[in-house]
Amino acid sequence: MALDFKVLQKIKGNPSNEVAPGRRMKSNPDEDYVYDLPKELIASVSKEFSIERLFGPEGEISEEFLANQGRAFMGLLIREADSEAFLDRTGEMIEQVAQQTGIRFPHVFERYVELGILTLRPRDAWTVTEATTKALKVRSFNCSLGKLFAEKRLNNCQVFCTAANEVAAEKAGIKLLMTCSKNEDGNGICDQAFHLQQRG
Amino acid sequence: MCWVCEKYGNKGEKWYLNPENYARRLYKVRKEGKEAAGSDADPQSAGMGAGVVAELVKARISGNLEWEEEIKREALEHAYQTHFGQVVTLDEYLQILDIAYPLAKMTCGCRRVQRGMPDDENFTCMGIGPGMYKWERWPETYRGGVEFVTPEEAKEWALMNHKEGRVQTVDVFGTPYIGGLCQCEYPGCVAVRNRIDYDFKFLLKGHTVAKVDREKCTGCKSCLGRCQFKALNLEVYTSKAYVDMDQCFGCGLCVTACPTNAIELFDRENMPGLAENW
Numbered sequence: 158m159a160l161d162f163k164v165l166q167k168i169k170g171n172p173s174n175e176v177a178p179g180r181r182m183k184s185n186p187d188e189d190y191v192y193d194l195p196k197e198l199i200a201s202v203s204k205e206f207s208i209e210r211l212f213g214p215e216g217e218i219s220e221e222f223l224a225n226q227g228r229a230f231m232g233l234l235i236r237e238a239d240s241e242a243f244l245d246r247t248g249e250m251i252e253q254v255a256q257q258t259g260i261r262f263p264h265v266f267e268r269y270v271e272l273g274i275l276t277l278r279p280r281d282a283w284t285v286t287e288a289t290t291k292a293l294k295v296r297s298f299n300c301s302l303g304k305l306f307a308e309k310r311l312n313n314c315q316v317f318c319t320a321a322n323e324v325a326a327e328k329a330g331i332k333l334l335m336t337c338s339k340n341e342d343g344n345g346i347c348d349q350a351f352h353l354q355q356r357g
Numbered sequence: 358m359c360w361v362c363e364k365y366g367n368k369g370e371k372w373y374l375n376p377e378n379y380a381r382r383l384y385k386v387r388k389e390g391k392e393a394a395g396s397d398a399d400p401q402s403a404g405m406g407a408g409v410v411a412e413l414v415k416a417r418i419s420g421n422l423e424w425e426e427e428i429k430r431e432a433l434e435h436a437y438q439t440h441f442g443q444v445v446t447l448d449e450y451l452q453i454l455d456i457a458y459p460l461a462k463m464t465c466g467c468r469r470v471q472r473g474m475p476d477d478e479n480f481t482c483m484g485i486g487p488g489m490y491k492w493e494r495w496p497e498t499y500r501g502g503v504e505f506v507t508p509e510e511a512k513e514w515a516l517m518n519h520k521e522g523r524v525q526t527v528d529v530f531g532t533p534y535i536g537g538l539c540q541c542e543y544p545g546c547v548a549v550r551n552r553i554d555y556d557f558k559f560l561l562k563g564h565t566v567a568k569v570d571r572e573k574c575t576g577c578k579s580c581l582g583r584c585q586f587k588a589l590n591l592e593v594y595t596s597k598a599y600v601d602m603d604q605c606f607g608c609g610l611c612v613t614a615c616p617t618n619a620i621e622l623f624d625r626e627n628m629p630g631l632a633e634n635w
Contacts, residue, residue: 160447165520165613172517172540173480176462176510183502184493192491193387247383250490254459254505264383264459264487271384279386287376288487289456290508294380 180257190246194275198243202276206230208302211317212309220316227320231273234321235328238272262331262353263293269325270295270349278302281345292352299345307343315339318349326351358626359561359635361443365533371564373445373527378535379457383487413555429557436559442528442539442548444563446609446622450525451512453538457485460511461492464501468545476501481518483511483538488530515540524549524585524608526560543585553586561635563607565622569598573619580611580620602631 175181237243251268255261278301287294306314315337326333332354339347365372409432416425465482468474492499523540530536543549551557576596581589588604612620626632
């Protein structure tokens with residue numbers, strides 16, 4: 158037990174009181190919000206960036222090229238996802254909560270990671286296996302990007318994802334330790350893990 | 358281990374201490390047209406068995422035990438796949454506040470309905486996880502508003518609730534996803550009441566049971582009012598507290614009420630007679 162009788166006696170306060178003035182949010186039933194990712198965002202990002210542009214005629218792709226592409230993709234995604242046309246209520250609420258609590262990880266960052274997956278490979282199966290204020294883990298079950306690389310006998314797709322995620326972390330104002338462990342069989346199973354190094 | 362731990366625990370750990378059971382995607386691709394809010398994640402519509410109690414009462418009055426058992430069996434089968442709860446200790450509750458995020462104080466639907474409590478005096482529930490970013494989808498459930506807090510603020514709030522004598526539980530919204538942390542009491546809490554009054558196992562017992570050290574107990578009675586499960590009594594002949602371990606849910610509210618540290622929690626699974634009593 159974390160507490161004994163003496164410690165508990167020192168606990169003061171009413172749990173129903175507001176933690177800080179202005180913190181409590183009230184709903185506005187007249188507003189009709191939208192929460193999920195619109196297909197138009199996928200179309201808008203795809204118009205400027207598609208997976209195919211990662212592959213040239215030569216076969217091998219340099220890591221520098223992949224990293225540049227990753228950064229370009231996430232830059233484009235952030236610009237579009239945060240634009241007036243596509244910013245949804247989930248995104249607004251994540252930012253509002255982050256400002257109230259000062260906690261930007263995992264969700265300010267995770268939002269860009271998730272939108273990145275959904276816009277680049279919308280039919281893939283994936284899930285979030287851990288999302289605490291210290292660690293975020295995302296598991297892809299059939300990453301179409303990884304499978305495409307494997308088909309072309311390439312094994313450095315993680316460079317693209319890591320570069321993209323670094324841009325997302327920078328935008329979220331946090332420093333992360335990122336790891337990527339994918340199945341060498343090229344079957345699309347991939348685990349990405351992010352650990353908070355410094356709170357933004 | 359309870360059956361939920363066996364299925365959803367991580368390598369023999371308790372299922373509600375497994376961070377995977379608090380994680381869920383923030384996004385999916387938006388569907389065409391106006392989308393339903395998703396009643397599975399709405400605490401008010403989920404109801405912890407409230408929807409079948411009227412039928413259960415009918416069956417009980419009729420004296421038809423078979424009918425009563427059938428109602429329970431069918432309701433629980435559905436509940437264990439969608440919405441049920443389990444009692445946790447304060448220690449465990451505080452650990453959970455480090456692995457679940459975001460954390461949002463909200464009003465308790467049970468106490469609002471059962472005790473007619475005004476929303477401003479009723480912020481004793483906590484919605485957790487990504488679904489809380491979409492809380493405005495259910496204006497009736499969240500009509501008192503919500504208050505997002507840090508883990509440290511949530512821990513202070515949890516201690517206040519524990520001091521005020523509320524049982525702390527985890528609540529599933531689509532097994533094994535844990536989307537709520539309740540703090541409630543009998544008879545206000547639908548889950549506690551349905552378990553105590555109808556033996557409706559929407560609420561599972563915790564992994565511990567309390568035991569009184571008779572040498573240390575002074576018979577001060579501080580613990581008696583804290584028990585929400587009718588497990589604590591004062592022995593007539595000795596004037597010492599006594600825990601009916603078969604009835605104990607292991608919440609630990611009695612432990613922190615004891616000025617002489619006479620009550621301790623023990624692992625349920627180490628007690629052969631109680632190990633399968635969830």
